[in-house]
Structures are given as structure tokens and as C-alpha cells.
């Protein structure tokens with residue numbers, strides 16, 4: 001059972017995760033357009049991760065017998081600054097998501113909603129990884145500065161990022177994750 005307040009907070013988080021997916025999808029398109037195919041791949045993998053984050057909450061709301069209420073997804077920007085600017089923007093966005101997850105966790109604690117606390121722990125851990133990934137790439141981009149050779153080497157490295165995230169949710173989130181080994 002979810003309180004109305006928890007149900008609303010989780011539905012809002014679905015929207016934030018969907019916006020995250022949309023934002024990284026747009027960044028991927030921008031990278032493709034500027035010839036950075038590896039960066040484009042990294043952001044497209046990130047898009048899939050965000051879709052999984054949204055779908056896990058979507059499934060949890062339903063398993064708890066509450067109503068899924070989908071809202072409009074805000075349009076992301078279509079153009080971006082340098083790769084360093086993009087990853088700085090990504091980190092800032094992920095820090096916003098971390099605060100949002102923490103707020104929902106605070107609500108779960110205040111409501112003595114143990115099931116939601118256990119559910120949200122996965123997101124707390126995931127956000128540490130999200131911010132760590134961004135910080136690592138920001139550090140590399142700062143070392144590279146304006147060196148095109150360094151940028152192309154990082155682009156090749158980011159081309160190797162692969163997704164284990166399922167894309168078919170038709171048989172439920174657990175089944176999708178099991179089949180994708182996620």
C-alpha cells in the first residue's frame with residue numbers, strides 16, 4: 001500500500017526519469033551531429049538506463065495497487081556546448097535526481113513505509129554510480145582540454161560502452177531484467 005503522497009512522489013519521479021532519458025537522447029543526437037559517435041553511444045546507453053529507472057518505478061506503483069499518472073515530458077535543449085559542458089550539465093542534472101531520490105526516501109522513512117525504503121535503496125546506490133561516471137569523464141575531459149587527439153581517444157573509449165538494459169517490458173519488468181541479465 002502506498003500513501004497518496006508517496007504515490008504522487010513516485011509518479012513525479014517517473015516523469016523525472018523519462019525527462020532524463022529525453023535529455024540524454026537529445027545529447028546523443030547532438031554528439032552524432034558533431035561527429036563524436038562514441039559520445040553519442042555513451043548518451044544512448046544512458047538513455048536506456050533512464051528508461052529502466054522509469055520502468056522500475058512504474059512497475060512498483062502498479063504492484064502496490066496505486067495509480068500510474070503519466071504527465072507531459074518537458075522538451076530538453078536541442079543544442080549543447082562542448083563535451084565538457086555537456087558532462088557538467090549531466091552531472092548537475094544527476095545531482096538534482098539524487099536530491100529527488102533522497103527526498104522520496106525521507107518521505108518513506110517519515111511514513112514508516114518500509115517497502116518503499118527497500119525499493120528506493122536501489123536508486124540511492126545507482127545515483128552514486130551515476131555521479132561517479134560523470135565525474136570520471138569530466139576529469140578526463142579537463143585533462144584533454146583542447147587536444148583533438150585526446151578527444152578522439154576518449155570518443156573511441158566511450159564507443160565501447162554497452163547496455164545490458166532490457167528494451168522489451170511487455171512481460172513485466174522482472175522478466176525483462178532477467179532476460180537481459182540486468
Ligand code: FEO
Nearest residue numbers: 017050053097130
Ligand atoms: Fe535515473 Fe540518471 O538517474
